[in-house]
Amino acid sequence: MWLTQPLKERQTRVFLAVLLAALLLVSLANLLLPAAHPLHVSTYTVTLLGKYLSYALLAVAVDLVWGYLGILSLGHGAFFALGGYAMGMYLMRQIGDRGVYGHPELPDFMVFLNWDSLPWYWAGFDMAWFAFLMVLLAPGLLALVFGFLAFRSRVTGVYLSIITQALTFALMLAFFRNEMGFGGNNGLTDFRELLGFDLRADTTRVGLFIASGIALALGYWLCRALVLSKLGRVCVASRDAQARTRFIGYRVERVQLFVFVLSAMLAGVAGALYVPQVGIINPSEFSPLFSIEIVVWVALGGRATLYGAVLGALLVNYAKTVFTGVMPDAWLFALGGLFVVATVLLPRGIAGLLARRRSSAAPKEASA
Numbered sequence: 001m002w003l004t005q006p007l008k009e010r011q012t013r014v015f016l017a018v019l020l021a022a023l024l025l026v027s028l029a030n031l032l033l034p035a036a037h038p039l040h041v042s043t044y045t046v047t048l049l050g051k052y053l054s055y056a057l058l059a060v061a062v063d064l065v066w067g068y069l070g071i072l073s074l075g076h077g078a079f080f081a082l083g084g085y086a087m088g089m090y091l092m093r094q095i096g097d098r099g100v101y102g103h104p105e106l107p108d109f110m111v112f113l114n115w116d117s118l119p120w121y122w123a124g125f126d127m128a129w130f131a132f133l134m135v136l137l138a139p140g141l142l143a144l145v146f147g148f149l150a151f152r153s154r155v156t157g158v159y160l161s162i163i164t165q166a167l168t169f170a171l172m173l174a175f176f177r178n179e180m181g182f183g184g185n186n187g188l189t190d191f192r193e194l195l196g197f198d199l200r201a202d203t204t205r206v207g208l209f210i211a212s213g214i215a216l217a218l219g220y221w222l223c224r225a226l227v228l229s230k231l232g233r234v235c236v237a238s239r240d241a242q243a244r245t246r247f248i249g250y251r252v253e254r255v256q257l258f259v260f261v262l263s264a265m266l267a268g269v270a271g272a273l274y275v276p277q278v279g280i281i282n283p284s285e286f287s288p289l290f291s292i293e294i295v296v297w298v299a300l301g302g303r304a305t306l307y308g309a310v311l312g313a314l315l316v317n318y319a320k321t322v323f324t325g326v327m328p329d330a331w332l333f334a335l336g337g338l339f340v341v342a343t344v345l346l347p348r349g350i351a352g353l354l355a356r357r358r359s360s361a362a363p364k365e366a367s368a
Contacts, residue, residue, distance in 0.1 A: 067304030070239030075164030083268025090131030187282025302351025
């Protein structure tokens with residue numbers, strides 16, 4: 001089966017080379033070339049590309065569990081949002097008395113809602129190391145608890161997908177409440193600085209873009225190392241023949257839980273990189289529609305390829321940026337059409353189509 005074929009070394013090298021070259025060229029074109037130069041890349045474009053790269057890391061995280069474990073998660077948007085909220089809480093604490101109401105400790109929305117003191121779960125977020133740790137722990141712990149209960153009960157297939165979607169929907173409803181202390185419908189915004197750097201500065205924007213690219217490269221490399229290891233082969237065996245894998249002695253639920261938690265933590269990192277570049281995090285990131293959209297990225301790019309997930313995330317989000325400006329009311333129909341096309345005409349995605357063309361071209365070159 002095509003889903004059991006290992007990643008090729010050449011594909012990985014090409015992907016990493018293209019990614020690093022793009023990081024270098026875009027950064028130099030923004031910082032060194034004047035705005036009037038035809039090759040100048042604006043700061044807005046750099047920020048937009050950085051957002052795309054954070055989405056690409058999220059797509060790789062979903063491809064890890066869907067492509068190699070066979071778990072169709074429709075709730076990875078929750079892990080992405082939790083990582084984003086952890087970063088947003090840190091950024092809000094950095095505002096201090098520079099907010100609209102000038103309170104030295106409480107964010108503006110808490111002052112507006114007449115909060116007397118900072119909630120206990122906001123403690124520690126004034127320290128960068130604690131916030132960055134929570135970027136990993138918040139989605140990781142949620143995935144650990146959820147995965148332990150689900151995999152131990154051997155919930156699989158469409159039932160697991162529905163439960164993951166119910167999870168993210170429940171979190172969305174909870175975070176919409178002002179009583180939760182996360183800004184309610186408006187979320188967290190008006191960020192000023194990150195690690196002492198002005199978030200509005202061009203150099204900071206370029207730095208976040210580079211950080212997103214490096215995180216994507218490291219996340220891709222980590223996932224690739226996992227799927228090519230013995231653990232990765234057990235994942236594929238569990239996906240294709242779970243009962244047989246259990247019969248020969250493997251604890252499938254432990255393998256599923258480990259990979260699921262790792263994927264959730266990668267999604268949290270993607271959310272943490274997304275927030276300072278976009279400048280806001282609100283409960284809409286928990287929307288089930290967003291989690292379904294992530295699956296569309298992976299399906300269109302190519303499931304169980306990793307680089308296909310990156311390709312799908314970049315293409316779909318670029319198309320979204322273009323078409324939401326041209327025909328905003330019809331974008332959701334276009335997204336649904338993409339999913340239908342990917343399912344019916346491109347079951348292996350764009351990556352599978354490229355692989356098929358290479359395989360068909362190889363005999364012609366050999367005969368020549």
